[in-house]
Amino acid sequence: MRANQMLTGERADLAQTLAKHRYFLRFTTRDMTDEQAARRATISELCLGGIIKHVTAVERRWARFIVEGPAAMARWDDQAVVQAHVGSFRMLPGETLAGLLDSYEAVASHTDELLATLPDLDAAQPLPEAPWYEPGASWSARQVLLHVIAETAQHAGHADIIREAIDGAKTMG
Numbered sequence: 699m700r701a702n703q704m705l706t707g708e709r710a711d712l713a714q715t716l717a718k719h720r721y722f723l724r725f726t727t728r729d730m731t732d733e734q735a736a737r738r739a740t741i742s743e744l745c746l747g748g749i750i751k752h753v754t755a756v757e758r759r760w761a762r763f764i765v766e767g768p769a770a771m772a773r774w775d776d777q778a779v780v781q782a783h784v785g786s787f788r789m790l791p792g793e794t795l796a797g798l799l800d801s802y803e804a805v806a807s808h809t810d811e812l813l814a815t816l817p818d819l820d821a822a823q824p825l826p827e828a829p830w831y832e833p834g835a836s837w838s839a840r841q842v843l844l845h846v847i848a849e850t851a852q853h854a855g856h857a858d859i860i861r862e863a864i865d866g867a868k869t870m871g
Contacts, residue, residue: 705814712843713813719850720806723753726857726869727795735798736789739863746864747789747798749857753850754802755786760846761809764816764839768826813843 705713727735727746735747762770772779789798822836837845858869 708819708840709813712840712847713810716806716809716843716847716850719847719854720802722869723750723850723854723857724799724802726854726861727799728867730795730861730864732789732794734864735795736793737864739860743784743787744856744860745787745789746857746860747793747795748787749853749860750795750798750802751789751793752786753853754798754805756849757802757809757846758805760842761805761812763823763837764812764821764842767823771826773826809846819843 727750730746732747735750736745738745759770759772772783789795816839819840820838822838822841824834824836825831827833854869861867861869
């Protein structure tokens with residue numbers, strides 16, 4: 699039984715919303731080959747496998763942030779970090795869609811367990827220094843989870859567009 703099946707109230711709502719958007723994202727890749735999942739269907743670097751890989755890395759990092767604080771976040775001004783981020787949107791040689799989906803499932807299970815066991819969703823960590831965060835700001839575990847939900851939903855939409863451009867399949871419809 700997954701952790702979100704035992705939750706009630708706000709935690710259940712967060713878990714169910716995140717699970718819904720994860721499902722849409724994974725469903726977009728149904729019946730695809732590794733070659734299709736690696737295909738770029740627009741001018742951007744995005745491919746379906748890369749989106750799965752990126753969302754996995756983002757969720758993993760934010761879940762670590764809830765527990766470890768800003769030390770869990772990569773430095774935005776480190777060129778190696780920037781290159782890794784850019785590469786997170788592509789499937790690299792040797793990566794498979796099945797492997798990427800397995801990694802995503804493992805991260806999702808960890809986040810679900812974290813949501814179920816956090817003592818307090820109001821517990822906050824200071825955000826790392828970066829141009830896109832307000833100086834001195836902190837995010838609660840709740841804000842982090844809402845951010846992960848928004849990120850997952852946004853990328854599920856990207857994935858739907860890419861999938862439709864590859865073979866006409868739609869996530870919804």
